[in-house]
Amino acid sequence: MTGGAGLAYGAMATLGLAPATAGVPVRFQAPAAGDLIGKAPGSTSVVILGGGPSGLVSAYELGKAGYDVTLLEARTRPGGRVYSVRAGATETEIGGETQTCTFSEGHFYNLGATRIPQSHITLDYCRELGVEVQPFGNQNSNTVVHYTGNTATSNQSIQYRAAKADTYGYVSELLHKATSMGALDTELTPEDKEKLSSFLRDFGDLSSDGRYLGSSRRGYEGGPAAGPGAGLNFGTETKPFGMSDVIQGGIGRAFSFEFGFDQAMQMMTPVGGMDRIMYAFRDRLGDKIRFGAEVTSMKNVPDGVTVEYEQDGTRHTITADYCICTVPPNLVGRFENNLPSDVLLALQGAVPASAGKLGIEYSRRWWETEDRIYGGASNTDMDIAQIMFPYDHFHSDRGVVVAYYNTGRRQQAFESLTHRQRLAKALAEGSLIHGERYTQDVTSSFSGSWRRIKYSEGAWMSWKGAGDSHGGAATPEYEKLLEPVDRIYFAGDHLSNAIAWIHGALSSGRDTVTKLHERVATAA
């Protein structure tokens, strides 16, 4: 039927997926734009399990295309691992205690996703849904690196600006020297050498004879507010570390973070918390979402899917033409189900990762007034891994610092602790980096370890055989779950190559509803 094909094409255009003509730049098409579309054929019904970004976008896009959509979410909030913790938030960790957040009004931190790269479709949904965005500081020359060890640069806090100036300076000096002595003459023409030397003198702030002797880039004696002022105040540049100390101390080990495809500035984030996107979806979906609906069974039946769930102590059954299951793969097997054994095995190919954060509210923004830090993170090899400073409420009388955001082994050093123990460890390590005041003026705190948070039990998935990377490899299990099981589809960031990013979840949801809609349109 041409109508059906038209619908399929229409949906692809809606999703911005209509193919571009090669070589011709295509004007951006927001997710919502397009020449939509009437009703889905025969009021096709879809039940969606899970109200994280992949579930929400699936419901939202199918709803636009006229489907009869029901979304079941076990929690009483949307977003899943997109979770901004603010006053009133309550979590009871699995096998753990209950915490309730008591931050001051307006203050929060994002326990899950916190930043958006410019390329991600997440920003397009912010635009479409009217969610205001702002810059997220992923890089700051005034935050510090602090690494343990026995070198001259160990066990001290070194501003990024100083660590960078010294590292770039010595790298430039060494390459300048090697070039000058002819060591690279098989690689470089005389003209290359001249241009490269000129670049290195600028890049490393070298003297005219190619030596790194320090740089104003490091900063000035007298602390982070010091520097050239009026009159005869020229400032006194700080002294560089020695070359070997810089190399041995590895003070540049974290620099490449900010070069990453998905971490390079400018990063963005919604004003008021990442969950603002999720609540915007919720507002559009209205009563299509059933909150507090804990799924217990998901089964393909003839010509449909039957899902059972409990809500307010009552058992419900819903039958729909199709199902999209966005529940984390480590939890799906717990449903009563009739999935084939190879699918159940494939679900086990996804291994939940450990990650968590602890937010501390201070009644004094010492990082601004004393350290002149406006956002960004300090980096360490201690278990806390990093300390992230707030990207908003500048110059307020209080603020929430993320005292750790760590993964793997370093998160595991926290996840079995009580909250009080986590806080104590975070304060102990953090005060080695930012001083005694790190332990002072603390008004409240809240922590979460995703392996221990109900309905998630993992921060994200890594695929067996693909290591702990955030995707990139198509293992057999991964490929298996990209295909529907009769009328059940799987979606989520774990089925993308942007694992742990909202972009991955949204993209997977969009791909899934496109496939589903093509099938419906073709069958109609």
Next chain:
Amino acid sequence: MTGGAGLAYGAMATLGLAPATAGVPVRFQAPAAGDLIGKAPGSTSVVILGGGPSGLVSAYELGKAGYDVTLLEARTRPGGRVYSVRAGATETEIGGETQTCTFSEGHFYNLGATRIPQSHITLDYCRELGVEVQPFGNQNSNTVVHYTGNTATSNQSIQYRAAKADTYGYVSELLHKATSMGALDTELTPEDKEKLSSFLRDFGDLSSDGRYLGSSRRGYEGGPAAGPGAGLNFGTETKPFGMSDVIQGGIGRAFSFEFGFDQAMQMMTPVGGMDRIMYAFRDRLGDKIRFGAEVTSMKNVPDGVTVEYEQDGTRHTITADYCICTVPPNLVGRFENNLPSDVLLALQGAVPASAGKLGIEYSRRWWETEDRIYGGASNTDMDIAQIMFPYDHFHSDRGVVVAYYNTGRRQQAFESLTHRQRLAKALAEGSLIHGERYTQDVTSSFSGSWRRIKYSEGAWMSWKGAGDSHGGAATPEYEKLLEPVDRIYFAGDHLSNAIAWIHGALSSGRDTVTKLHERVATAA
């Protein structure tokens, strides 16, 4: 008198200038804090010439200390070169035409100062005055470099992320190779070499054998929104340029900008335009400021200073105990005055610099929707020098792009043109960088060349004998003007080592009122 000394110390404490004990970290003291201070002795009066940041802060701080302050400002607005151009702004350039800005409500660009480093006291005044601040994007991996020439990388737009990945990649490869072949064995121990190699593989994203073969950091085929997505979409990494092409094209020539002491991220700026700080001062000063007051004469007289000015066509005379002259040094000699000839000569040691900007309002934010650029600047060797993208109004239906911000020779290529000619040249060069759409959807524009703007006639000052640097050298003329001429003091960013920064102007004003207050207190 102890009272006087107490006052002097009190004023210094007010200004946060009380000396810190060496080695002991001192808690931040905001400009306003302190144990102030009664009236200035005998209701000392001070007339301040010029309502830019140095004049405003002088009036503000003296007012807090009980002085009888009058500030004369020739313009009808505060701020001087701190000037946010928005609808209604009108300028008649010297020897030029009149422009009136017609940007849409809420949209603007800063014709002068636009960004604040974290270390600058400007931020402390934002805090004290309640001026909300936000991040300013000084760095963006999605903006481009575009340099003319005849190399393989010339005359094309290359994303910063790609230019960086290739440059850092080849620099790392070359140094890795030189190290491996033993060329630097006199500089590096075997352990240094091992650690350095490990660093370089990470820093340059090198293969295990130390070669740069491209990197996901460059981005993906398909444009700025492309990248890994759902299912089997792994993205296709773009291909690197060749080593010699990268070196010969000099695509890394602008990288060091972002390492600068006063340009490194995170940069900040007031919400709604830099002039918000100036209006906040105005609000505090109230009728102490006389706007539209054009000074014609400034003279030391016995026991005071007499200043004549015209306001609304009427001649006025004001006599005060002291005068602080913040008028640009190139304009002071035009007043009727009785300054000694060596002072008049010293004023000529300050040479006005050329700088200017042109803002274009577009009715479509193509830089976001197509190029995924959220703030930051593209860099070029063409006359426009750079294109700065707006740091606010994200996802709005319109926005103001700064189509050039250039200095010296490159600004001079614009300053003698009519606005229409400037716009045409800016669009011609800009469209070579960002394509034909750069010339489309233009709704209005406004330009300013500071050499041609009345009451400034210069973007900032460079000191004869100190080159075109932004300070750092104390020439005899500079030192001369740091001293008062009888009861006339000079202040301004030109008398600081942070020339062209608001910080320099505020610091100079603060130093000046401190000196003045010490004198008054001692004399009392």
